[in-house]
Each structure stands twice: as structure tokens, then as C-alpha cells.
Amino acid sequence: MTTSMTSSMTSNMTSNIISSLTSTTTNTPTPSTDSIVDSIITPMEPSKTQEFIIRHEIKELGIHNLVCTLQYVAANEGIKRLFRKYYRFQVFNPFAVKTKANNMGDGTVFLEVQIQNVSERYMYLERMNFEPGEIFNYQDLNYNDNNIDDGGENDEFGEFMSGSNIDNEDNNIFNQNKQNENNKINDNQEENKEENIKKNIESVFGNNSYLNPQDIRQYLYMLKPKPEIDDRLGRTANALGKLDIIWRSHLGETGRLQTSQLTRKSPILDEIELSVISIPSIIQLEIPFKLGCRIRNRTTSTIKVIISAIKNKMGSILLSGQSSEMLGEIISDGIIEFELEFFPLSPGLQRVGGLKLTDIISGYTKEFDHLTDVFVVFL
Known part of the structure; x- marks a missing residue:
């Protein structure tokens, strides 16, 4: 904001001029210390004008009240005077x-982020960062180079963090504070390095970072639980990460939006879980192929499982061989891996399903109408 002050006294110089600007909102009617700006102004001759710019970060939406307070002393009077002006915006x-x-069956999460310019002027999107939750690695899918992985799986990029979001713990140990400051510097340097690397890789949006009014952009991130994280925790955690968005207006004004933790509705895990762990790279029409499968027992007791086919729900991919198979016992939270052979009847993208798991101890059954999809080629 630009503040202008004019000395209207015709014959007297004013001195000891102090200006104070205070910003308040409807949510915080009492100004905090960081919202007050004080400045001492040099003495002013009669009919002279001074202008100065004050920068203040606005952290709340809604109605703001700017209170400008000016103190001065007229040279011939020696009396301190004060007046205020109020501005509302x-x-x-x-x-x-x-x-x-x-949510995918293997614990992978595809996070879609939609950004829309709802202002009445075009905006320049300077930076769009995603900081994953503690238990996730992630891959930025908004660049044409698929090797970009900001979650630690690719050492060239490492974990993508915003140094401005790192707060040092308040303690009285000098060495600890110094170490924290060094960590912040290193994180900022790493972030700048990653930004420079990304600038050399073409974005799926091209080189245009401008959004016209009502324009929408769709961003996509792939999150995977870190290998050392417990499987159940990784698949049910609801905290995904945060967004850090920086933009500029058509006049060059800078704005920043840091979201709170993005969450999801935690998926409900099946008591007996069947998943596919391997698929052949090429599946040919009318030639049998095998899928690697895994069953996980999420109950609190041992189960004894039979897998069987439901022929009227199998479609164009049929189970080859016996229609049912005893897989044996699985302890609580245990897994068993095995292969199933299928026979493809039609080319193209086909659904694999029509299977049923039965625990012969408890009588629990679960049907899987859709297990995975495969692409069948005709050679």
C-alpha cells in the first residue's frame, strides 16, 4: 500500500512525525504486534508531500480495517498533535x-487438485507446490518427464518441501537453534535446486502460467505409502499433504495460499483381501496366462480359504483348470501368494473377476466381481 502525507501548514515546519498503520479484521478486532507498522518521517516543510510504501502480509479473508495514525509537532507550538484516518476494504x-x-487397491492414492481463477483479472501462477504427508512418497504427474518424483524415491529430486513452512521449536539451547536454522537454509537450497530442475522440464500446461478469469487447471499427484510404513496405516491414513500456491496479479502484486492438511475419507479394508501383484506384459488372445495374486487375512483369527469361480460373472476372461482350489490356512494379519491361470476369449480391454473366497472355518464368503483389467492382443 502507498501512503501519502501532505503538510498543509503554510508557514510552520512540522517535526517529530511518526506514522502508525494498524490492520484489523472482523475475526481479530485487536491488532496483533505483527500487524502494526511504525515509521519515523523526516521533518517536513510547509506544503510539502511525502509518500512511502508499506508492505504487510494479509493472512485473513473478509473485511479489513486500516487505521492510519499520525503524530507530529508544529515547530512554533511545541505541542504534540495526533489524528487518525480509517480505510475499509x-x-x-x-x-x-x-x-x-x-484410492487404488494397492494403497496408491491419485490426488486431483483443481485450481480456478475466480477473480475478475488474469493471474500469473508463479509456483504450485505439494508437500506430502509424513507417511507418503509422491510423484508429480504434471510434467512430461515421468522420472520426476518428489517423495524421496528419486534421489535427484528428494523430498519436496517448502522451507517457509518449517518452524523451529522454541528452546533456549543455542546449538539446537543454530542447527534448526541450518536445516531451514538447506531445505530452501534444496527447494531452489528442485525448482530449477523442474523449469528445464516441460510442464503438461506448456510455458503458459497465466490463468484468465474463470480458467481452471487440473493437477495430478500420485501418492504411495513409504515402504517402512505399516500396511494398514498407509492405506487408511486420511492426511495426504498440503498445497503451497504463489501467484502474481497483472500489476505484479504477490499473493500466497497455504492450505490446511488435505484429507480423504479413509477407505474401509476388507476382512479378507484379494489383490493382484503381477500381470504379464503381453496377453494374447486364446492363449492361457497367469496372474500373481495375494490374499491378506485382516481378521483377528486364523482362516482356511478356498477360492472358486463364479462362471456367470466371469465375462470374456475365464478361469482355467479346476473351478475351486484350497489355499490353506492364513494366520491373523498374514498373507499367502499364489497364481491363477486364465483363458482370454476376446481381444481388447477385459475385466477379470467372478471369483469367490470362502473361509471354511467361519463360513465367511466374499465375491470379487472386478479384480483387475487386462489388455488382450490378437497377434
């Missing part, structure tokens, strides 16, 4: 952010 968020989490 409203702050809008120029971007609307929507997210959607898509």
Missing part, C-alpha cells in the same frame, strides 16, 4: 481449490 481469495482422492 475487503480481501477475496482469487483462487478456488477443490481436491479429490482416488
Whole structure:
């Protein structure tokens, strides 16, 4: 904001001029210390004007009240005088952010982020960062180079973090504070390095970072639980990560949006879980192929499982061989891996399903109408 002050006294110089600017909102009517800006102004001759710019980060939306207070002393009077002026304005968020989490059977999460420019002027999107939750690695799918992985699986990029979000713990140990400061510097350097690397790789949006009013962009991130994380925790955790968005207006004004933790509705895990762990790279029409499968027992007791086919639900991919097979006992939270052979009857993208698991101890059964999809080729 630019503040202008004019000395209207015709014959007297004013001195000891102190200006104070205070910003308040409807949520915080009492200004905090970081919202007050004080400045000492040099003495002013009659009818002279001074202008100065004050920068202040606005952290809340809605109605704001700017209170400008000026203190001065007239040279011939020696009396301290004070007056205030009030300015009222409203702050809008120029971007609307929507997210959607898509949960895969193996624990992978595809996070869709939709950014819309809801302002009345075009905006320049300077930076769009995603910081994953503690238990996730992630891959940024918004670049044409598929090797970009900001979650630690690719050492070239490492974990993508925003140094401005790292807060040092308040303690009185000097060495600890110094170490924390060094960590912040290293994180900022690493972030700058990653930004430079990404600038050399073409974005799926091209080189255009401008969003016209009502324009929408869709971003996609792939999250995977870290290998050392417990399987159940990795697949049910609801905290996915945070977004850090920086933009500029058409006049060069800078804005920043840091979201709270993005969450999802935790998926409900089956008591007996059947998943596919391997698929052949090429599946030919009318030639049998094998799928690697895994069953996990999520109950609190040992189960004894039989897998069988439901022929009227199998479609164009039929189970080859016996229609049922005893797989044996699986202890609580244990797994068993095995192979199933199938016979493809039709080319193209086909559904694999029509299977049933039965625990002969408890009588529990579960049907799997859709296990996976395979692409059948005709050579």
C-alpha cells in the first residue's frame, strides 16, 4: 500500500512525525504486534508531500480495517498533535481449490487438485507446490518427464518441501537453534535446486502460467505409502499433504495460499483381501496366462480359504483348470501368494473377476466381481 502525507501548514515546519498503520479484521478486532507498522518521517516543510510504501502480509479473508495514525509537532507550538484516518476494504481469495482422492487397491492414492481463477483479472501462477504427508512418497504427474518424483524415491529430486513452512521449536539451547536454522537454509537450497530442475522440464500446461478469469487447471499427484510404513496405516491414513500456491496479479502484486492438511475419507479394508501383484506384459488372445495374486487375512483369527469361480460373472476372461482350489490356512494379519491361470476369449480391454473366497472355518464368503483389467492382443 502507498501512503501519502501532505503538510498543509503554510508557514510552520512540522517535526517529530511518526506514522502508525494498524490492520484489523472482523475475526481479530485487536491488532496483533505483527500487524502494526511504525515509521519515523523526516521533518517536513510547509506544503510539502511525502509518500512511502508499506508492505504487510494479509493472512485473513473478509473485511479489513486500516487505521492510519499520525503524530507530529508544529515547530512554533511545541505541542504534540495526533489524528487518525480509517480505510475499509475487503480481501477475496482469487483462487478456488477443490481436491479429490482416488484410492487404488494397492494403497496408491491419485490426488486431483483443481485450481480456478475466480477473480475478475488474469493471474500469473508463479509456483504450485505439494508437500506430502509424513507417511507418503509422491510423484508429480504434471510434467512430461515421468522420472520426476518428489517423495524421496528419486534421489535427484528428494523430498519436496517448502522451507517457509518449517518452524523451529522454541528452546533456549543455542546449538539446537543454530542447527534448526541450518536445516531451514538447506531445505530452501534444496527447494531452489528442485525448482530449477523442474523449469528445464516441460510442464503438461506448456510455458503458459497465466490463468484468465474463470480458467481452471487440473493437477495430478500420485501418492504411495513409504515402504517402512505399516500396511494398514498407509492405506487408511486420511492426511495426504498440503498445497503451497504463489501467484502474481497483472500489476505484479504477490499473493500466497497455504492450505490446511488435505484429507480423504479413509477407505474401509476388507476382512479378507484379494489383490493382484503381477500381470504379464503381453496377453494374447486364446492363449492361457497367469496372474500373481495375494490374499491378506485382516481378521483377528486364523482362516482356511478356498477360492472358486463364479462362471456367470466371469465375462470374456475365464478361469482355467479346476473351478475351486484350497489355499490353506492364513494366520491373523498374514498373507499367502499364489497364481491363477486364465483363458482370454476376446481381444481388447477385459475385466477379470467372478471369483469367490470362502473361509471354511467361519463360513465367511466374499465375491470379487472386478479384480483387475487386462489388455488382450490378437497377434
